Amino acid sequence: MTAVAASIPPSWYLLLAATMFCVGLLGVLTRRSALYFLMSVELMMNAANINFVAFALYYGDLTGQVFALFVIALAAAEVAIGIGIILVLYRNFGVTDVTVPTEMRW
Amino acid sequence: MIDVFSYVPAIVLLPFFSFLVALGGGKYLPKGGAFGGIAATAGSFLLSLWVLATVAGGQVANRTIYTWASAGGIGPTDVELSFGILVDPLSALMLVIVTLVALLVHVFSLGYMNDEGETGLPRYYAGLGLFTASMLGFVVADNLLMAFMFFELVGLCSYLLIGFHFREPGPPSAAKKAFLVTRFGDYFFLIGVVAVLATFGTAQFAGPESFPALAEAGEVAWTPGGLALDTWFTIVGLLVLGGVVGKSAQFPLHTWLPDAMEGPTPVSALIHAATMVAAGVYLVARMYGFYALSPTALAVIAFIGGFTALFAATMGVVKDELKQVLAYSTISQYGYMMLALGAGGYVAAVFHLTTHAFFKALLFLGAGSVIIAMHHNEDMWDMGGLKSKLPVTYYTFLAGSLALAGIFPFAGFWSKDEILYEALVHAPGEPLLFGGYLMGLLAVPVTAFYTFRMVFLTFHGEPRSATARDPEPVRWNVKGPLTVLGSLAVVTGFINMVPVQKVLGIEGIDLLHLWLDNHWGGIEGLSSHHYADLGPYSSEYLVGGEVGTVLVGAAVSLGLALAGLGLAWRLYGVPSPTEHTAKLGGIKDVLYNNYYLDELQVWLAYRTEDVAGVANVFDQGIIDGVVNGVSSVSLFGGNRIRRIQSGVVSQYTALLTLGLVALVLVLGVTGGWFL
Numbered sequence: 001m002t003a004v005a006a007s008i009p010p011s012w013y014l015l016l017a018a019t020m021f022c023v024g025l026l027g028v029l030t031r032r033s034a035l036y037f038l039m040s041v042e043l044m045m046n047a048a049n050i051n052f053v054a055f056a057l058y059y060g061d062l063t064g065q066v067f068a069l070f071v072i073a074l075a076a077a078e079v080a081i082g083i084g085i086i087l088v089l090y091r092n093f094g095v096t097d098v099t100v101p102t103e104m105r106w
Numbered sequence: 107m108i109d110v111f112s113y114v115p116a117i118v119l120l121p122f123f124s125f126l127v128a129l130g131g132g133k134y135l136p137k138g139g140a141f142g143g144i145a146a147t148a149g150s151f152l153l154s155l156w157v158l159a160t161v162a163g164g165q166v167a168n169r170t171i172y173t174w175a176s177a178g179g180i181g182p183t184d185v186e187l188s189f190g191i192l193v194d195p196l197s198a199l200m201l202v203i204v205t206l207v208a209l210l211v212h213v214f215s216l217g218y219m220n221d222e223g224e225t226g227l228p229r230y231y232a233g234l235g236l237f238t239a240s241m242l243g244f245v246v247a248d249n250l251l252m253a254f255m256f257f258e259l260v261g262l263c264s265y266l267l268i269g270f271h272f273r274e275p276g277p278p279s280a281a282k283k284a285f286l287v288t289r290f291g292d293y294f295f296l297i298g299v300v301a302v303l304a305t306f307g308t309a310q311f312a313g314p315e316s317f318p319a320l321a322e323a324g325e326v327a328w329t330p331g332g333l334a335l336d337t338w339f340t341i342v343g344l345l346v347l348g349g350v351v352g353k354s355a356q357f358p359l360h361t362w363l364p365d366a367m368e369g370p371t372p373v374s375a376l377i378h379a380a381t382m383v384a385a386g387v388y389l390v391a392r393m394y395g396f397y398a399l400s401p402t403a404l405a406v407i408a409f410i411g412g413f414t415a416l417f418a419a420t421m422g423v424v425k426d427e428l429k430q431v432l433a434y435s436t437i438s439q440y441g442y443m444m445l446a447l448g449a450g451g452y453v454a455a456v457f458h459l460t461t462h463a464f465f466k467a468l469l470f471l472g473a474g475s476v477i478i479a480m481h482h483n484e485d486m487w488d489m490g491g492l493k494s495k496l497p498v499t500y501y502t503f504l505a506g507s508l509a510l511a512g513i514f515p516f517a518g519f520w521s522k523d524e525i526l527y528e529a530l531v532h533a534p535g536e537p538l539l540f541g542g543y544l545m546g547l548l549a550v551p552v553t554a555f556y557t558f559r560m561v562f563l564t565f566h567g568e569p570r571s572a573t574a575r576d577p578e579p580v581r582w583n584v585k586g587p588l589t590v591l592g593s594l595a596v597v598t599g600f601i602n603m604v605p606v607q608k609v610l611g612i613e614g615i616d617l618l619h620l621w622l623d624n625h626w627g628g629i630e631g632l633s634s635h636h637y638a639d640l641g642p643y644s645s646e647y648l649v650g651g652e653v654g655t656v657l658v659g660a661a662v663s664l665g666l667a668l669a670g671l672g673l674a675w676r677l678y679g680v681p682s683p684t685e686h687t688a689k690l691g692g693i694k695d696v697l698y699n700n701y702y703l704d705e706l707q708v709w710l711a712y713r714t715e716d717v718a719g720v721a722n723v724f725d726q727g728i729i730d731g732v733v734n735g736v737s738s739v740s741l742f743g744g745n746r747i748r749r750i751q752s753g754v755v756s757q758y759t760a761l762l763t764l765g766l767v768a769l770v771l772v773l774g775v776t777g778g779w780f781l
Contacts, residue, residue, distance in 0.1 A: 028759050102753030 006057060013054035020047035034086045034096045038079060045075050110160045111167035114191045117153045117201060118242045120146040121208070125235030132228020137220050139231040144212045147238060151205035154198070161198040164627030168192050168248060168312045185307055192248035192312050194629045195621050196456065200245045200388060203463045207380035208238040210467065210587035215372045217584035218474050224370075230270060234376070237263035241381040245388065250309035250317070250346075253392070254292075254299050257349065257385060261288050264382045268369035280365035287362040291352020298345030304328050305342065311392055312629045318395030319631055322640065336400065343396060343403035346389070354386025354440045357414040361704055363437055367429040371477055374429060375470035378436040379463045387443045387459055394452050395631060398640035405538035408448025408529065412542025412549075415441030417701075419552040423559070424690070424697045427484040428473045431560045435510060436466060438549060442525050445542050450643040451528030453602070453622050453634050458521035460618075461598045465509035465517055468591035472503035475584045476564060479577035486560065487685075491569040495577050498585045500565050502592030507561045509595045511554035512667045519664065520599035522550070527605075527659045532643040550663050554670030562678040570682075608656045 020043055027040030049068045056064030086096055093100050124146035128139030135142065170190040177185055193201075212234060219230055240259035247253040262285075269281030302309050302317055307327045310316040320326065321339055329338045350356070355363040363383070367374060377383060390397060390407065397403055415438045422434030439462050446455035477484055479496055493500045509518035529543035569575040602618035620626070624633040647655040677686050696702070750761070774780055 025763060029756065029763065032756070098755045105751050105753030 010054055010058050013050060017047040017050040017054070020044075020050065032097045032099055034082075034089060034098050037098065038082045038086070041078070041082075042075060045071055045078075110156055111165075111169070111191065111193055113153055114157060114167065114193055114246055115171065117150045117157070117205070118239055118246065120150045120153075120239075121235045121242065122239035123235075125232045125239060128228050128232040128235055132231060135228075137216065138227025140212065140216055140220060140227070143231045143235050144209065146235065147205055147209040147212050150238070150242065151202070151209050154201040154205045157193060158198045158202050161193060161195055161628075162621075162626050166194050166627060166629050168194075168629060170248065185303055187251055188249065189252050190248035191246045192629075193246060194312065194632050195624065195626075196391060196632070197245050199456070199460065199621070200384075201242065203460060204238070204241050204245060204380045204384075207463055207467045208234070208241075208376060210471070210590060211372045211376045213583055214375070214471050214474065214587045215370075217581050218372050218478060219370065221581065221583070222478065226270070230267075230370070233263055233267045233270070234373070237267060237373075237376060237381055241385065244385055248311055250299050250302055250311070250393070253311075253389060254295060254349075257295070257353065257389070258292065260382050260385055261285060261292065261353070264288075264366070264369075264377055267373040267377075268366045270370055270373070271368070277368040280362075280368040284362040284366050287359050288352040291348045291350070291359050294345045294348025295350075295352075298342055298348070301342045301345060305338070312632055314630075316631070318393060318399075321396055321399055322631075339396070340400040340402045343400050344406065346393070347403065347407065350386035350389055350444075351410065352386070353389075354383050354444065355414075355437045356386070356410050356441065356444060357417055358703065360414065360418065360437045361700070361707060364430055364433040364700070367427075367433050371429065371470060371474035374432075375467045375474070378432070378470060379467035383436060383440055384459060384463065387440060387447070387455065390444070390447050391452060391456055391459075394447070394637050395640060397447070398450075398637050398642075401642035404448045404450065404642065405536060406448070408445050408542040409538040410542075411441045411444025411446070411448055412529075412545040413441070414438065415445060416545040416549040416552070417441075419549040419556065421697050421700055422556040423552060424694055425556075426486055428476060428486055428489075428560065428564060429470075429484055431486075431556055432466070432469055432473060435469075435553065435557065438553060439466065439510070441549070442522060442546060445529055445546050446525040448542065449525070449529040449532050449539055450638065450641045451525055451532075452637050453619050454521065454524040454528045456622060457602050457618050458518075458525055460601075461509065461517035461521045461595075464591055464598050465506040465595040468502060468506035468588065468595050469510065471584070471587055471591065472499050472506060475499040475580050475588060476503075478580050478584065480573050481578060483571070483573060486563040488571040489564045489569075489574050490567040490683075491565070491574060492577060493565040496565075496580070498588060499580065502588040502595075503565070504561060505592045505595045507557045509599075511557045511671060512550060512663060513554070513671065514664055515599060517595050517597070517599035519667075520602060520605075523660050523663055524602070524604055526550075526663050527656060530659055531645040531647060531655060534646045536643070547663065547666065551666040551670030551673075554667040555674045558671050558674035559678050562674060563683060566679060567681045567683055605656050605660050609653055 024040040024043030024047065027036055027043065031037065031040065049071050052064040052068040052071070054064075056062060056068075089098075089101065090096055121143070124139070124142040127135075127142045132139035168190070170186075170188045172190075173186050173188040175187040212231075215230070215234070219227060224230070237260065240256050240263055244253055244256035244260060247256060265281045265285040268284050269278045271277045272281075299309065305326050305328055306317040306320045308315055308317055308320070311318070313319065321335075324335055326335065326338075329335065333341075352359045366377060369377070397407070418434045418437035418441060422431050422438065425431045425434065439458070443455045443458050443462070446452075446458060475496065476489070476492060476499060479492065479499075480489060505516065509516040512519045512522040526543065526546055529539060529546060533540040533543050602616055604616045604619065606612065607614075607616050614620070619634065622628075622634045677683070690697070699705070750757075
């Protein structure tokens with residue numbers, strides 16, 4: 001398995017990661033529902049994880065994999081907080097549409 | 107061995123502390139903080155005496171205490187701005203004069219202010235303390251910039267004290283006038299200070315690296331546009347002279363001084379005798395090594411001085427108020443000092459400064475005593491016959507008047523005679539100086555006349571009002587200072603009996619000459635002989651050589667003074683004197699209105715309104731405009747830019763993304779990714 005993964009050139013991994021990141025970014029920019037936001041952010045983070053792991057494999061170094069683990073833990077925490085925010089949002093405005101609450105501005 | 111010079115700052119700081127104490131706690135202290143002021147000035151006086159004794163023992167000090175800024179100059183040298191002390195025979199003498207007069211004025215104020223039930227005494231004593239401290243700081247200053255700072259402080263204090271009775275209409279306006287007129291002169295002084303710093307890279311008064319020494323050696327770091335050194339020195343000297351003319355009330359900036367009589371009388375004594383007005387003349391004496399290099403500046407000083415001496419004396423002749431007469435006499439006497447300085451009579455000027463400090467303080471305090479007795483009526487036509495009611499005041503006042511009029515052997519005779527002698531022997535071939543001498547000589551009988559007109563009207567004849575018949579008695583705190591100063595007015599002249607020495611050939615009785623000539627030690631380059639060597643003048647004697655000239659000069663000035671005195675006696679020494687000024691016809695009005703100079707100045711002020719308008723437009727438009735412009739640009743920009751904060755999270759994300767893309771693009775282009 002490792003041999004197969006190592007035989008793929010790194011640029012493919014990078015392309016995959018870039019595509020995933022752009023999909024996530026597009027989701028954040030175009031969607032209105034906060035839940036979609038959470039999912040899109042998850043996609044973007046995992047795109048970063050792919051990069052980490054791919055380079056770890058390429059250089060034969062474990063540091064990138066350790067970072068990926070950290071990012072996964074971070075993503076879990078982020079989702080917990082994000083869900084909390086969305087709950088409060090829904091309780092106050094009755095929607096999960098992020099364009100509705102615009103109180104926090106000048 | 108105690109180093110007395112490390113206590114010199116204490117001389118300055120003691121009155122400053124009394125200022126702080128009176129200001130902060132004067133309300134809770136007995137007598138409104140007067141005792142703090144008396145203790146402080148007494149301490150300063152004792153320290154000054156100690157310093158004087160040490161200087162007489164041959165020790166001097168020229169030290170920098172604190173350098174508060176240093177920077178690269180225009181020339182090769184660095185400019186250092188510092189505070190320091192310069193204690194040499196001249197400043198040691200001046201320290202004693204200032205502290206003694208300040209002490210006596212403080213004591214006198216107990217009688218004039220406290221006993222008369224004035225309010226606002228803490229403010230008064232705070233002002234006196236700061237006034238004394240600033241003048242003492244000015245006296246010990248070792249460089250021109252420090253001198254300028256304390257010069258300005260002196261001006262500020264005069265403003266505060268002249269306007270002491272600020273609820274009446276007169277004093278605040280007089281205070282403003284004093285402040286503005288002297289500030290007009292100080293403006294030139296400030297330019298002069300900058301010019302000195304730019305030219306020499308130093309503003310020190312003494313030592314081999316001082317600006318008079320550098321000027322003498324012709325070592326300048328910079329002159330504007332390749333100007334000849336002599337011309338440039340003259341210009342700088344005249345610029346500094348602007349401040350002197352303002353502070354020492356010389357023509358044409360003398361107009362503030364008569365109005366300053368609105369201040370309390372002890373303050374007038376302090377201003378006229380020891381502090382503010384003396385500051386101008388002292389400054390010229392302090393940097394005399396610089397002025398001596400410029401014959402033109404000296405001639406101008408002499409001419410202004412002589413002119414002012416005569417000009418002010420004529421106005422004193424017609425005044426009705428006691429303090430007004432004294433005010434014009436002050437202007438006139440400082441004119442004499444300027445004449446002496448311009449005539450190369452450095453010692454004569456310092457001599458007259460000393461004697462004048464004592465007899466003018468005496469006359470003002472005597473006038474204060476009369477004013478107490480007269481319930482603050484200053485009109486001499488309401489007085490008369492006070493001689494028997496106020497004997498102490500009368501005899502001390504008479505001593506002061508004889509000194510002012512220059513009658514042998516009182517203090518003023520010796521100093522005024524020496525001034526006229528110096529001017530006379532240096533005058534041949536110097537038209538400006540000769541003019542100054544003639545006017546100074548003409549002022550002698552006028553001075554004697556108005557002085558004794560004042561004495562006769564005040565003290566002699568029949569009482570002309572109910573108050574004069576039953577004047578209020580004065581206490582020890584008035585009589586004490588008067589007695590001290592009265593004795594000094596009699597004996598001060600004996601410190602410098604040059605005519606006696608020259609005529610009788612007794613050596614060593616010209617103490618002040620020896621003192622200022624570093625006979626007992628001093629700083630190299632600051633001696634009267636050195637100044638005489640630098641100066642442009644040579645002496646030419648009239649008939650009978652030196653002795654003959656001395657005798658003729660003394661006889662002429664004494665004769666003229668006696669003539670003036672005699673005329674005053676003839677006209678006003680009668681039981682019921684009447685006004686004789688009407689005989690002068692139209693001249694009387696001119697004199698009474700001070701040659702309409704106040705009107706001229708007001709007229710000039712209106713004529714130059716356009717200049718002020720342009721300056722105003724520049725100030726409001728350009729200076730303020732830049733400041734206001736900067737603030738309104740940021741206000742307007744902030745107002746517009748805050749609109750992108752819409753509260754919609756998606757838009758923030760979009761901006762964030764766009765920013766990131768832009769950043770990557772910029773980095774890419776500059777990093778050469780796309781090439």
